Amino acid sequence: MEIMNLVVTGTLGAGKSTFILSASEMQVAAPDKHNTGDEAFFPQDTTASIDFETLQFDEEMAIHIYGTPSQVRFDFMWEILIERAHAYVLLIAAHRPSEFHYARRILNFMNQHAQIPMIIGITHNDCEGAWRPEDIALALGYHNSTKQPPIVAVNTQDRASVAMALITLMEQCL
Amino acid sequence: MSISNIDGILQNFVSGTADVQGAALVSPDGLPLASTLPGTMDEERTSAMCAAMLSLGERIGKELSRGNVDRILVEGENGYGILMGCGDDAVLLVLASKSAKQGLLMLEIKRAVSEIKVALS
Amino acid sequence: MQMLAHGYLSQYSLAEIFNLIQEGKKNGVLSIEPRDGSIDASKVAQDSTLEIPCYYVSFQGGRVMSIFYGLEYENQDLLAMVLERQWIPLEQIKELKKKLSGLTIPWGLQLKVWEIISVDRLRLLFDIQVLSQLAKIFEISEGKFRFDPHAELNYPEMTGLSLSARNAVLLGLRGLKDWSRLTNKLPAPESRLQRASSELQGSSLENDEQLVWQLALGEMSVLEIAAQLNLEIDKVRQIGFRLCSIGLTHEVAVKPSPPIEIVKPVCVGGGNPNIQISTAFVSKLIGFLKQQKG
Numbered sequence: 179m180e181i182m183n184l185v186v187t188g189t190l191g192a193g194k195s196t197f198i199l200s201a202s203e204m205q206v207a208a209p210d211k212h213n214t215g216d217e218a219f220f221p222q223d224t225t226a227s228i229d230f231e232t233l234q235f236d237e238e239m240a241i242h243i244y245g246t247p248s249q250v251r252f253d254f255m256w257e258i259l260i261e262r263a264h265a266y267v268l269l270i271a272a273h274r275p276s277e278f279h280y281a282r283r284i285l286n287f288m289n290q291h292a293q294i295p296m297i298i299g300i301t302h303n304d305c306e307g308a309w310r311p312e313d314i315a316l317a318l319g320y321h322n323s324t325k326q327p328p329i330v331a332v333n334t335q336d337r338a339s340v341a342m343a344l345i346t347l348m349e350q351c352l
Numbered sequence: 353m354s355i356s357n358i359d360g361i362l363q364n365f366v367s368g369t370a371d372v373q374g375a376a377l378v379s380p381d382g383l384p385l386a387s388t389l390p391g392t393m394d395e396e397r398t399s400a401m402c403a404a405m406l407s408l409g410e411r412i413g414k415e416l417s418r419g420n421v422d423r424i425l426v427e428g429e430n431g432y433g434i435l436m437g438c439g440d441d442a443v444l445l446v447l448a449s450k451s452a453k454q455g456l457l458m459l460e461i462k463r464a465v466s467e468i469k470v471a472l473s
Numbered sequence: 474m475q476m477l478a479h480g481y482l483s484q485y486s487l488a489e490i491f492n493l494i495q496e497g498k499k500n501g502v503l504s505i506e507p508r509d510g511s512i513d514a515s516k517v518a519q520d521s522t523l524e525i526p527c528y529y530v531s532f533q534g535g536r537v538m539s540i541f542y543g544l545e546y547e548n549q550d551l552l553a554m555v556l557e558r559q560w561i562p563l564e565q566i567k568e569l570k571k572k573l574s575g576l577t578i579p580w581g582l583q584l585k586v587w588e589i590i591s592v593d594r595l596r597l598l599f600d601i602q603v604l605s606q607l608a609k610i611f612e613i614s615e616g617k618f619r620f621d622p623h624a625e626l627n628y629p630e631m632t633g634l635s636l637s638a639r640n641a642v643l644l645g646l647r648g649l650k651d652w653s654r655l656t657n658k659l660p661a662p663e664s665r666l667q668r669a670s671s672e673l674q675g676s677s678l679e680n681d682e683q684l685v686w687q688l689a690l691g692e693m694s695v696l697e698i699a700a701q702l703n704l705e706i707d708k709v710r711q712i713g714f715r716l717c718s719i720g721l722t723h724e725v726a727v728k729p730s731p732p733i734e735i736v737k738p739v740c741v742g743g744g745n746p747n748i749q750i751s752t753a754f755v756s757k758l759i760g761f762l763k764q765q766k767g
């Protein structure tokens with residue numbers, strides 16, 4: 179079995195858990211995972227521990243998707259997760275500009291620990307006060323578009339949109 | 353490394369130790385190497401969780417100045433889940449029923465670990 | 474291990490065959506057909522079609538799972554053994570058989586995990602299947618052997634308990650009553666014993682064996698070791714033979730050589746072996762994701 183480890187990180191309430199769930203639901207014949215008592219391990223609303231789902235898309239191939247908890251006090255988990263990741267997604271809620279500096283911190287941390295393919299996914303684009311992706315890029319310090327990683331708008335509740343984001347990420351891996 | 357060899361050691365351990373219900377050997381990056389787990393458990397998921405748990409445990413050990421982590425013990429209503437490092441290349445997960453005597457169990461686990469280490473080297 | 478496919482015990486000793494199986498972590502069945510005093514040689518000569526009972530030793534991953542003695546290889550059905558001892562009523566046996574068939578793990582292990590058979594009883598069955606037979610096969614001095622690596626695993630007969638081939642040799646030779654035919658193979662009293670490895674390699678040594686092994690540094694002769702440990706010389710020679718048979722020591726015939734430095738294999742990676750993902754994987758995943766876009 180060939181397994182790729184993906185990390186989904188991002189700001190508070192950006193939609194990391196939702197993104198991971200949507201991705202795992204793409205599974206061809208998804209085994210019913212949600213009666214295994216995961217709820218106790220991985221609480222539903224805000225993620226205190228790690229999110230973890232698998233997506234097996236071939237008999238011999240699967241991705242394991244890990245979601246980081248977003249509160250700063252859990253940042254030691256980032257290191258554990260990023261150390262073994264093959265690629266990662268940074269999710270940012272477009273309607274919470276006050277969190278952008280935090281996103282920048284995550285970005286710096288990840289870049290220091292691993293030079294791996296990544297994309298930035300902008301969520302909550304449909305919400306009141308959402309910033310446009312290009313403005314968010316500037317807020318993250320990307321003043322020069324050649325150095326910036328792909329930035330995509332994503333609706334984490336929509337499987338097709340999550341698939342699009344993952345395709346962009348995989349293209350970075352080739 | 354031969355997996356069938358490790359399977360034999362795990363089976364011998366599970367068959368020969370009272371109150372042990374299953375065992376699995378997991379790589380530090382969360383891949384199953386060998387396992388004798390109850391049929392209802394998903395090896396891949398369990399393995400990934402074990403590896404994450406062990407590295408988290410090691411962090412805790414370091415943060416709280418508890419030194420190197422010897423083992424991680426999960427005690428639930430229905431029994432125990434025990435994680436024990438097997439050298440640098442593997443982690444042993446043992447499931448035991450609530451009636452297990454911890455001291456004896458640890459002794460047996462240590463014996464199995466040393467056998468696995470030889471087989472892995 | 475092609476050369477091992479078949480041969481005579483005069484060419485390879487059982488210990489050597491077992492060691493090869495252990496090293497190769499082999500699966501399969503080793504059959505041993507005795508051709509020594511234990512059968513009537515004149516009868517065999519007269520009638521070449523006369524069938525001789527054989528020992529069949531099943532290995533999995535270089536570990537002994539069961540030993541069967543008979544004309545043809547047969548399963549030693551665990552449930553039949555259980556029924557014979559009236560541990561479980563026939564009705565329940567029938568039900569269990571249904572539940573167990575098709576499982577790809579040893580039946581004994583499953584019965585133990587279901588708490589239908591205790592560890593003690595399971596061990597008794599293993600003693601009957603393996604331990605009681607082991608000494609007998611090491612008594613065989615002459616005969617034919619054949620290793621069939623394609624033999625399938627027999628889950629219904631497996632207890633789940635097993636013994637590494639190395640420890641099987643140790644146990645088999647410990648139980649040996651007649652050492653006379655081996656006398657010229659035992660280490661000579663004036664030769665020295667030298668450790669082949671700095672570790673016990675998972676062998677379960679008895680106290681005396683452990684003591685001899687500790688002194689096997691290539692400096693003391695067998696005679697001196699016997700004197701130091703206050704053991705009979707024959708006993709130390711037998712222990713020396715056992716340790717040599719499982720590859721823990723070797724015999725140094727004449728001059729002492731400096732102890733061999735054992736270099737431990739260097740562990741590669743260690744910290745963060747980021748396993749590479751193949752391009753095929755990424756392409757396949759992209760293909761899969763594209764279907765999801767709908």
Ligand SMILES: Nc1nc2c(ncn2[C@@H]2O[C@H](COP(=O)(O)OP(=O)(O)OP(=O)(O)O)[C@@H](O)[C@H]2O)c(=O)[nH]1
Pocket residue numbers: 188189190191192193194195196197222223224225226247248249301302303304305332333334335
């Ligand atoms: N409108 C909108 N709502 C979203 C989107 N993504 C997630 N949500 C909602 O936002 C809320 C938070 O989503 P989660 O997936 O729990 O976010 P998270 O990043 O895991 O949150 P923490 O673990 O608390 O950091 C949920 O109510 C989601 O339904 C999106 O793209 N658009």
Ligand SMILES: [Mg+2]
Pocket residue numbers: 194195196223224225229
């Ligand atoms: Mg969450």
